[in-house]
Structure formats: C-alpha cells, structure tokens
Amino acid sequence: MATESFVLRVLDVVEETAEAHSIVFEVPDGLADRFSYTPGQFLTVAVPSDRTGLAARCYSLSSAPHSGLHRITVKRTPDGYASNWICDNLRVGDTLRVLPPSGIFTPRDLDADLLLFAGGSGITPVMSITRTALEKGHGNVVLFYANRDSSSVVFAGELAALSREYADRLVVVHWLESVQGLPSQDQLKAFATYFSGFTAFVCGPAPFMRAVVGSLKELGFPRDRRHQEKFVSLGGNPFGDIEEMRAAAMTLAEADDHDDDDNDGHSLAAGPGRGRAGG
Numbered sequence: 001m002a003t004e005s006f007v008l009r010v011l012d013v014v015e016e017t018a019e020a021h022s023i024v025f026e027v028p029d030g031l032a033d034r035f036s037y038t039p040g041q042f043l044t045v046a047v048p049s050d051r052t053g054l055a056a057r058c059y060s061l062s063s064a065p066h067s068g069l070h071r072i073t074v075k076r077t078p079d080g081y082a083s084n085w086i087c088d089n090l091r092v093g094d095t096l097r098v099l100p101p102s103g104i105f106t107p108r109d110l111d112a113d114l115l116l117f118a119g120g121s122g123i124t125p126v127m128s129i130t131r132t133a134l135e136k137g138h139g140n141v142v143l144f145y146a147n148r149d150s151s152s153v154v155f156a157g158e159l160a161a162l163s164r165e166y167a168d169r170l171v172v173v174h175w176l177e178s179v180q181g182l183p184s185q186d187q188l189k190a191f192a193t194y195f196s197g198f199t200a201f202v203c204g205p206a207p208f209m210r211a212v213v214g215s216l217k218e219l220g221f222p223r224d225r226r227h228q229e230k231f232v233s234l235g236g237n238p239f240g241d242i243e244e245m246r247a248a249a250m251t252l253a254e255a256d257d258h259d260d261d262d263n264d265g266h267s268l269a270a271g272p273g274r275g276r277a278g279g
C-alpha cells in the first residue's frame, strides 16, 4: 500500500561540489509534524521520468532537525538517472513529490560518544548526526571521512567550522584516496581501536562499508553499537498508482500555470512532482 506523499517546493539549491547539490525543501507549517525527523533519517522523492512515470529514490537529510531545515544532498551517480536529473534540473521554486522522513540510522542517545565513518555521499546522514550530537548532546564525536580527492569533499567548510567551534569534542579525519589510497580494513581497525567504547555509524560505498564493519567486528564492537546505512536505489514505487499521480500532476500543473511569471522557478515537464504543497 502506498504511503501518503506530499508535494514540497524547493526553497534553495546549493552546489556543494561539482558533483553534489543540496536541495532545501519548504515544509509548510501544517506539515511540520508529518515532516519532523531525527538525525540520520531520509526522505523519498519522486523524480519525474518520461520512461517510467517516476523514479523513487531515497535521500538522507543532511540538515540537523533543530535547524528547522529539510535539506537533502544528492551526489551524481555515474550514468544514474535520478541523481543526475536532480542535479541538472531542480531549481528554486520547483516542486517534488516527497514521502515523509523515515529510517532507523539514528542515534538513540545524543550524549553517547560517537565514532562516525562516511565515504563520499555517505556523509549526508552523518553530517546531520554530527551537528545534532554536537549542538544537542554532550559526548565526543570522531569522524573518519573518506573521499576520492579534496575537490570531492562535501561539507568541507561546515566541518571545518564545527571543528573550530567544538575543538574539545570533535575530531575530523579526512582520508583522501588520491593521497593515501583506499583505506584497508587493517588501517580502519588501527584507527577505530582508540574508540572501541564508542557507538559506530557507517555510511558509504559497499566496499568501504564492508571494510569498516569488518574492522569493527574484529575489534569486538557489539551489534547494538554498530549501525550502517546502505545507499541503494529503490526497485519499487512507494508512491502508489502512477496514472493517478500523472492525472493529479496535470491538474496541479494547470493550477500552477497562472503564477509561473511570478516566481523564479522554471517549468518541469509534466510529471508527478509538479504542483503545490499538499497531500
């Protein structure tokens, strides 16, 4: 059965790096409860597609809940459909159909000491957890962040600012494949051994996750202190009947036509995401 979805307007688009765009959604007051979230949770968006009607994809919220923002950060997947569509097409004022926040990759205790591992786009839920733990909790946060090279580091500035502000509680270690090569399980284990009492969160490409989780297991991290989020594309369509959505989108597109001149949004092809905020 389809979950109730909502059409949200894009409030801001930020080019974080050449390959990653952050999208900030406007959540109307009436939907604030429905869209409340915990750090590490994700939204599911319906990207319009001429081929299939829509492509449903999950994107972690990279903002911290207490910021009041709903920001996702999408990194281009080579030859990927939805990630490239979002980075190429989405502009301020456009709309997308979105499912409310979901997910269990979230710290139970914000005061716990956290050992965070992020690879590439895996930083998005980890960024939300980092900021929330620092600003709302009291524990220490250690972040191991692996990227291809310095130009692909998303949130480098935000992390540098947090490191300065929370110098006594936050340690960020950047690992660049261009400098150090891929991190091996032994190297990750050597790093994690200093934080064996921390609660670990891991998100990134499959080989990175395997190496990190392998190292944590070797160090005896119990299951309840080892959390991982896998970034995969959804196969199914959690948005319900596509024809119904197409018809709804056409109606909403017509209703929207009259104020196209008044906003700075550009027109998307008629599809599931075109319309006003609402159920």
Ligand SMILES: Cc1cc2nc3c(=O)[nH]c(=O)nc-3n(C[C@H](O)[C@H](O)[C@H](O)COP(=O)(O)OP(=O)(O)OC[C@H]3O[C@@H](n4cnc5c(N)ncnc54)[C@H](O)[C@@H]3O)c2cc1C
Pocket (backbone or CB within 6 Å): 042, 049, 050, 051, 052, 054, 055, 057, 058, 059, 060, 061, 072, 073, 074, 075, 076, 077, 079, 080, 081, 082, 083, 084, 103, 121, 124, 125, 229, 230, 231, 232, 233, 234
């Ligand atoms: C919980 C969760 C959180 C995630 N968070 C993030 C995040 O924060 N940031 C991030 O970048 N990624 C995140 N992801 C991954 C994200 O959901 C996508 O898997 C990723 O963006 C790749 O999607 P893609 O469509 O670009 O690539 P692919 O899924 O590889 O796209 C290729 C697929 O699209 C199909 N396709 C090609 N053309 C079309 C078309 N015209 N219409 C319809 N289908 C077509 C192809 O047949 C193929 O199946 C997350 C995933 C999960 C599960």
